[in-house]
Amino acid sequence: MKVTIERLVINEFKGHRRLEITGSNLVKIDGDNGKGKSTIADSISWLFYGTDAMGKTLDPLPTTYLGAETYIEALIHLDQKPVLFRRTLSGGKTSYHLNEDPIKAKQFDEHVKNIVPRELFLSQFNPMFFTAQHWQEQRKQLTQYVQEPTNGEVLDKLSSVEKEMLEAELKQRELDKIEEKARETVKKSEAEGTALRSRIRTLQEQGEADKATIESCPIAFNQIDDRIAEIREELTQMTSSGIKERRAALKREIERRMNDGRRLKSEADHLAVQPAPDTCPTCKQGLPHSHIENVMTAQQIKINEKKSAMQNLKMEIQKLNAELDLLLEGEAVFDPKPLLDEMAMLERVKAAASRIAEMNEKVSAAEADLTQQTKAFGRANYMISCVKNFRAKRAELMVEKISALFTTVTVRLFDYVASKDNYNPAFEIERNGVPFRLLSLSEKMKAGLEVATALMKLSGSHYPVFIDNAESIVELPQVPSQVFISRVVPGPLKIESDGKQEAKAS
Known part of the structure; x- marks a missing residue:
């Protein structure tokens, strides 16, 4: 017109x-x-x-x-x-x-x-x-009269890898949505990766005690089952009379109750020398005299209870000793405790080995997941880079289209913002x-x-x-x-x- x-x-x-x-x-x-x-x-x-x-x-x-x-x-x-x-x-x-x-x-x-x-x-x-x-x-x-470069035009100006990354995505969603999705993936992958690395460290730390148990075993791990079988056979073939077995059992019971008595005496002695608290452990204020008396009374009740239990133990030990004296002592009694202790130790080694095997499976699974998260993190970060390059190239092509309209005039359509690593719309005419x-x-x-x-x-x-x-x-x-x-x-x-x-x- x-x-x-x-x-x-x-x-x-x-x-x-x-x-x-x-x-x-x-x-x-x-x-x-x-x-x-x-x-x-x-x-x-x-x-x-x-x-x-x-x-x-x-x-x-x-x-x-x-x-x-x-x-x-x-x-x-x-x-x-x-x-x-x-x-x-x-x-x-x-x-x-x-x-x-x-x-x-x-x-x-x-x-x-x-x-x-x-x-x-x-x-x-x-x-x-x-x-x-x-x-x-x-x-x-x-710019209302100048058609923005098509996605295809921009993609053709990018590297083959960048084009491959973006081409399929651009058919499904807009560029801003692609970047938004990639940033969400980066954030999610980073958090999940941190959690997986922490889990791997925890599992490995838990396995250190079990490794120490296995390393302390005096025989090779592949010989444990054979040694346990030998111990069981040895225990089965033990021959000792009922008197010998009863004397050994009585002695063990007497020893156990004497240990209990020593423990009760130690606890009672400890309570007896404990001073009654005169301040509140929370607010550090002085306690009333009635409260201190109540604490001392309760403490004395506990001491009396332990002394009563010690007296009962003493009577029980006397009865056991009397029973032991009635039994005639014959030949030495076979003591299975060392064999039982050895077998228990070997069973602990086997349990530790089982836990380590389970731990290794969990670590392998976590490492596989971490590998996937690392790949997802890297791909999403590269996608963000591709989006930035796409925007930069689109801006460059748009400037070329606008500049082609002029002879001596050029137009600045975008400003690069380093802090955001992005291009913001701008406009300034230049001549020569x-x-x-x-x-x-x-x-x-x-x-x-x-x-x-x-x-x-x-x-x-x-x-x-x-x-x-x-x-x-x-x-x-x-x-x-x-x-x-x-x-x-x-x-x-x-x-x-x-x-x-x-x-x-x-």
Whole structure:
């Protein structure tokens, strides 16, 4: 779609009383400062949007005289189809006409929006408007016409391993979800890996005591079963009379009860020398006298109980000794205790070996699980790296697509954030490697014209371009649309349309 202004009528608008301009492919506007050159650009934007050429609020009323009716009228060609727009401000009220028919403000705005959408029109019409917007608006406006690189295009730029990792995943979920899943796997695998390593250490530590038991065995482990069989055979073949066995049993019982008596005496002696506590073990405050007496009474009861038990043991030992004296002592009694102790020791060694075998199985299973977790951890970490590389390559391809639209202009679309190891959206125009904010006025104008031309190509809509202060530009770039060129030239306002001089402004 191509929009051109065939005729522009400016009536009682700011410094102009009456001005008519016949449009053409090239309209030259010359005059000294303060002659209203920039006002012509403002009149066109006010007609459509009620703003100046920078999109800001504008008071259109005359500045040096009193006017009766302020209006702007423009006959535009929309792909060769004429449409007449008019906005009027009179008596503090604004009225609108379309093809000389009065319409409401909402209808007028809707027609304008369909033909000359505000941001797109102003970005072409005023080369300084685009870069005056917030960077997010600039980015959004430019990138909306450029298709983001497809997953396939990006994957083709990655390594074969990265492509293999991401290709199947991208068919199932979005890139952010892939990264989210990978990070969850890393977190889970790390926690499970830590738990498995702790379990392996615990199992191995538990096995150390059993290893010591096995190492202390005086015979080889493969000989234990044979030795146990020998001991059992030896115990079976023991021959000793009932008297000998009874005497041995009585002696063992007497010894056991004497040990019990010695233990009870030691406990009673210990209790007897224990002082009664006079402070609370918790709060460290002194205890009342009644409480101390209760403790001492309870302590004495325990001592008496142990002495009573000792007396009972003494009587039992006397009875056992009496029974032992009645038995005639014959030949020496065979004592099976050493053999039984040896067999018990060998059984402990076998039990320790069994536990170690079980422990080794558990350790092997835990190590296998740890290997799987380590692989999952490594794969997820690599997936995160692949996602980052995918984003970086996608950003690079997007920049290449945008930069291909320009000749001297480049665009920075992303900023690398080292702390996050990621790319954040950004936007800054550069011309010949110099950031826009550092360019001279003429260089800024050239950059803006190049952006305007790119927007024409991208959107398919060609709107008029108004180049203000063109005297500062040595060589103007070619623009594929209607152009208004304003230059500061000493003298009155003079307007030419393709060599034809317009009437001077009144």
